[in-house]
Amino acid sequence: MxxxxxxxxxxxxxxxxxxxxxxxxxxxxxxxxxxxxxxQQIRGLEEQLGFALFDRRGRRVVLNAAGQALLRxxxxxxxxxxxGVQAAAAAAG
Numbered sequence: 001m002x003x004x005x006x007x008x009x010x011x012x013x014x015x016x017x018x019x020x021x022x023x024x025x026x027x028x029x030x031x032x033x034x035x036x037x038x039x040q041q042i043r044g045l046e047e048q049l050g051f052a053l054f055d056r057r058g059r060r061v062v063l064n065a066a067g068q069a070l071l072r073x074x075x076x077x078x079x080x081x082x083x084g085v086q087a088a089a090a091a092a093g
Contacts, residue, residue: 014041
Protein backbone atom coordinates (compact mmCIF):
# COMPACT_ATOMS: atom_id res chain seq x y z
CA MET A 1 0.00 0.00 0.00
CA UNK A 2 1.20 3.52 -0.80
CA UNK A 3 2.28 6.04 1.83
CA UNK A 4 0.56 8.82 -0.10
CA UNK A 5 -2.08 10.67 1.93
CA UNK A 6 -5.71 9.73 1.37
CA UNK A 7 -7.47 12.82 0.14
CA UNK A 8 -11.25 13.14 0.54
CA UNK A 9 -13.10 13.53 -2.74
CA UNK A 10 -14.97 16.64 -1.57
CA UNK A 11 -11.63 18.30 -0.77
CA UNK A 12 -10.33 17.58 -4.26
CA UNK A 13 -13.53 18.98 -5.76
CA UNK A 14 -13.10 22.14 -3.70
CA UNK A 15 -9.43 22.36 -4.70
CA UNK A 16 -10.36 22.12 -8.40
CA UNK A 17 -13.02 24.82 -8.07
CA UNK A 18 -10.71 27.22 -6.23
CA UNK A 19 -7.90 26.56 -8.70
CA UNK A 20 -10.10 27.19 -11.72
CA UNK A 21 -11.92 30.24 -10.33
CA UNK A 22 -8.95 31.72 -8.43
CA UNK A 23 -11.33 32.89 -5.73
CA UNK A 24 -12.52 31.13 -2.57
CA UNK A 25 -15.87 32.91 -2.44
CA UNK A 26 -16.68 32.16 -6.09
CA UNK A 27 -15.70 28.52 -5.57
CA UNK A 28 -17.91 28.34 -2.49
CA UNK A 29 -20.87 29.70 -4.47
CA UNK A 30 -20.26 27.23 -7.30
CA UNK A 31 -20.13 24.34 -4.83
CA UNK A 32 -23.09 25.60 -2.75
CA UNK A 33 -20.88 25.77 0.34
CA UNK A 34 -19.85 28.55 2.67
CA UNK A 35 -16.66 30.49 2.09
CA UNK A 36 -15.45 29.21 5.45
CA UNK A 37 -16.05 25.56 4.51
CA UNK A 38 -14.06 25.88 1.29
CA UNK A 39 -11.28 27.79 3.02
CA GLN A 40 -11.04 25.09 5.70
CA GLN A 41 -10.92 22.35 3.05
CA ILE A 42 -8.06 24.07 1.22
CA ARG A 43 -6.18 24.76 4.45
CA GLY A 44 -6.66 21.13 5.55
CA LEU A 45 -5.47 19.83 2.18
CA GLU A 46 -2.33 21.96 2.33
CA GLU A 47 -1.68 20.85 5.92
CA GLN A 48 -2.18 17.19 5.03
CA LEU A 49 0.18 17.47 2.05
CA GLY A 50 2.71 19.54 3.98
CA PHE A 51 3.07 22.31 1.40
CA ALA A 52 1.15 25.26 -0.03
CA LEU A 53 -0.79 24.90 -3.26
CA PHE A 54 -1.73 28.54 -3.72
CA ASP A 55 -0.15 31.95 -3.50
CA ARG A 56 -2.52 34.40 -1.83
CA ARG A 57 -2.84 37.75 -3.60
CA GLY A 58 -5.44 39.84 -1.84
CA ARG A 59 -8.77 38.17 -2.46
CA ARG A 60 -7.34 36.06 -5.26
CA VAL A 61 -5.61 32.75 -4.86
CA VAL A 62 -3.26 31.67 -7.62
CA LEU A 63 -1.87 28.18 -8.05
CA ASN A 64 1.83 27.83 -7.40
CA ALA A 65 3.93 25.15 -9.15
CA ALA A 66 2.88 22.44 -6.68
CA GLY A 67 -0.78 23.37 -7.11
CA GLN A 68 -0.48 23.29 -10.90
CA ALA A 69 1.03 19.82 -10.76
CA LEU A 70 -1.73 18.55 -8.46
CA LEU A 71 -4.50 20.19 -10.51
CA ARG A 72 -3.57 18.25 -13.64
CA UNK A 73 -3.98 14.95 -11.79
CA UNK A 74 -7.11 16.02 -9.95
CA UNK A 75 -8.81 17.15 -13.17
CA UNK A 76 -8.01 13.81 -14.82
CA UNK A 77 -9.12 11.78 -11.81
CA UNK A 78 -12.40 13.65 -11.40
CA UNK A 79 -13.10 13.37 -15.15
CA UNK A 80 -12.59 9.60 -14.93
CA UNK A 81 -15.00 9.39 -12.01
CA UNK A 82 -17.60 11.45 -13.88
CA UNK A 83 -17.23 9.14 -16.91
CA GLY A 84 -17.67 6.12 -14.64
CA VAL A 85 -20.86 7.51 -13.13
CA GLN A 86 -22.27 8.18 -16.62
CA ALA A 87 -21.36 4.66 -17.76
CA ALA A 88 -22.98 3.17 -14.66
CA ALA A 89 -26.13 5.24 -15.22
CA ALA A 90 -26.29 4.10 -18.84
CA ALA A 91 -25.84 0.46 -17.80
CA ALA A 92 -28.55 0.80 -15.16
CA GLY A 93 -30.96 2.54 -17.54
